[in-house]
Every structure is written in structure tokens, then in C-alpha cells.
Amino acid sequence: MKVKVISVLEDNYMYLIIEESTRHAVAVDAAVPKRLLEIIRKEDVSLKAILTTHHHWDHARGNVELAQLYPDLEVYGGDERVGALTHPVSHNEELKFGSINVRCLLTPGHTSGHVCYFVWEDDSPDAPAAFTGDTLFIGGCGRIFEGTAEQMYKNLTEVLGPLPQETKVFCGHEYTARNLKFALKVEPENDIVKEKLTWAKLREDEDLPTVPSTLAEEFFYNPFLRVLEKSVQRFTGKADPIEVFAALHKAKDKFRKPKEGLNPQAMVALELGLFDPLLEKK
Numbered sequence: 001m002k003v004k005v006i007s008v009l010e011d012n013y014m015y016l017i018i019e020e021s022t023r024h025a026v027a028v029d030a031a032v033p034k035r036l037l038e039i040i041r042k043e044d045v046s047l048k049a050i051l052t053t054h055h056h057w058d059h060a061r062g063n064v065e066l067a068q069l070y071p072d073l074e075v076y077g078g079d080e081r082v083g084a085l086t087h088p089v090s091h092n093e094e095l096k097f098g099s100i101n102v103r104c105l106l107t108p109g110h111t112s113g114h115v116c117y118f119v120w121e122d123d124s125p126d127a128p129a130a131f132t133g134d135t136l137f138i139g140g141c142g143r144i145f146e147g148t149a150e151q152m153y154k155n156l157t158e159v160l161g162p163l164p165q166e167t168k169v170f171c172g173h174e175y176t177a178r179n180l181k182f183a184l185k186v187e188p189e190n191d192i193v194k195e196k197l198t199w200a201k202l203r204e205d206e207d208l209p210t211v212p213s214t215l216a217e218e219f220f221y222n223p224f225l226r227v228l229e230k231s232v233q234r235f236t237g238k239a240d241p242i243e244v245f246a247a248l249h250k251a252k253d254k255f256r257k258p259k260e261g262l263n264p265q266a267m268v269a270l271e272l273g274l275f276d277p278l279l280e281k282k
């Protein structure tokens with residue numbers, strides 16, 4: 001199975017999962033149809049379904065337009081607010097697209113209906129992949145708009161953490177360098193954080209994606225997966241894992257850089273999907 005990484009908008013990722021023997025494809029977070037259609041043409045594949053991680057406009061905006069173009073298109077998601085939804089999914093539900101298998105993992109927190117997708121191919125030597133949307137980022141974790149720190153902690157430690165360690169992590173945004181700067185603040189002595197940050201900055205300079213990482217790697221530098229480490233506990237001044245996680249999350253919220261040209265209220269509105277600044281400009 002091939003995963004095509006497609007950078008869109010300021011820092012979002014769309015993905016196209018391709019079954020190479022049939023050239024059938026499943027999209028993840030089809031936010032920009034025009035760009036997706038270009039890639040579909042270039043790769044010469046036929047689009048069968050969309051997996052949507054959550055309803056925010058920068059992940060789901062293209063669903064309605066694509067559903068009109070492809071009347072048989074299946075649209076999966078965990079939230080009635082997902083545009084053109086045809087198949088609401090439940091936790092651990094398994095889907096099959098030819099030889100491609102998908103397990104839907106409900107991960108409430110960023111939004112109440114957020115879903116991560118664990119994907120693997122039958123009889124393939126390729127490592128499985130997890131499409132983690134705005135739940136697990138490389139070196140970080142998503143903001144909590146519709147849930148609790150405890151839910152997000154469980155998403156990371158009980159739902160995503162136990163997946164096979166070689167699983168490739170494909171997340172919803174390119175926030176890696178910024179996340180690792182925060183990780184370094186949390187663990188100034190962690191050499192793996194330093195190395196990954198140096199690498200992420202180089203990728204940023206060359207305008208190249210930092211996805212995918214692997215789950216095994218994340219456990220070495222992502223502070224949100226390291227709440228049992230003494231260094232992370234020391235940074236937060238807490239010992240209970242959920243309290244460490246919550247304190248870490250709060251500290252990260254303060255560390256965030258507001259998007260250029262947007263005031264803090266607009267930034268929150270944008271992340272909540274209340275308006276689309278690209279449409280506003282037209």
C-alpha cells in the first residue's frame with residue numbers, strides 16, 4: 001500500500017491511501033478537492049471512499065463537493081457534523097477496501113467525534129499506518145476543544161499507544177518543529193528531542209514534510225507520551241499521570257504561536273471551524 005502525502009492550506013495534510021494492484025484509493029481528510037483531484041489524475045487511481053478524522057473545515061471541507069462528483073463515494077466519520085457523511089463509524093469498527101483494512105478508533109477530545117484510522121494491507125510487508133488527525137501530532141498532541149485532558153490522555157496511552165510500535169504516524173498538521181521546541185523546554189536534557197528538532201528544522205527550511213514518524217519514535221521525544229518519565233513529571237510538578245498530562249497540555253497551550261495575521265479570537269474560531277479565512281478573503 002502506498003500513502004501519498006499531500007500538503008494543503010497553511011500546514012494541513014491530506015492523504016491518499018492507494019491499493020497498488022487495483023489503483024483504488026481512499027482519501028483521508030479531503031479538505032481541498034481541487035488538489036486531491038489533481039493527485040488522483042496524476043496517480044491514475046479511482047477514489048472509493050473518504051475517511052474523515054473530524055468535522056473541522058480544514059479536514060472535511062471537500063466532502064460535499066467530492067460526493068457530488070462521485071455519487072457512489074463512501075464518506076466515513078464519527079460525527080454527524082462531518083459533511084456528506086454516509087457511514088457513521090463506531091469504536092473498533094473494521095472496514096475493508098480490497099486488501100486494505102481499516103480499524104476506526106474513536107478518540108474524543110479535540111472534537112467529541114474525532115476518529116483515528118489504523119490501516120494495514122493483507123499479505124504486505126509494509127508497516128501499518130495510523131492517521132491520527134488532530135489527536136496525536138509528531139512530537140505533540142492536539143488541542144482539547146470538546147473533551148477533557150483525561151480523555152486525551154486515554155486516546156494517547158490506551159488507544160494509540162498500544163498499536164504495533166512500527167506503525168507509521170501520519171498526522172493532520174505540520175506542527176513538528178514547534179512541538180519539538182516545546183518538548184525541549186520540557187526535557188532540556190533529552191538528546192533525541194534535540195536531534196529530531198534539528199532534523200525537523202532542516203525539513204522546514206526545505207519545505208518538506210516531517211510525516212510519517214513511527215509510534216516507537218514518538219515514545220522517545222513526544223512529552224505527551226512520556227508522562228511517566230521523571231523529567232516530564234519534574235517539569236509539571238505533578239506525579240499522577242493524568243495530572244502530569246493536563247499540566248503539560250496547559251503549558252503547551254500557552255506556548256503556541258498565534259497564526260500570523262489572525263488575532264487570538266479569530267485563531268480559536270478558525271480551529272473550531274466557525275469560519276474559513278480563505279473564503280473570507282475572496
Ligand SMILES: [Zn+2]
Pocket residue numbers: 054056110134271
Ligand atoms: Zn481540528
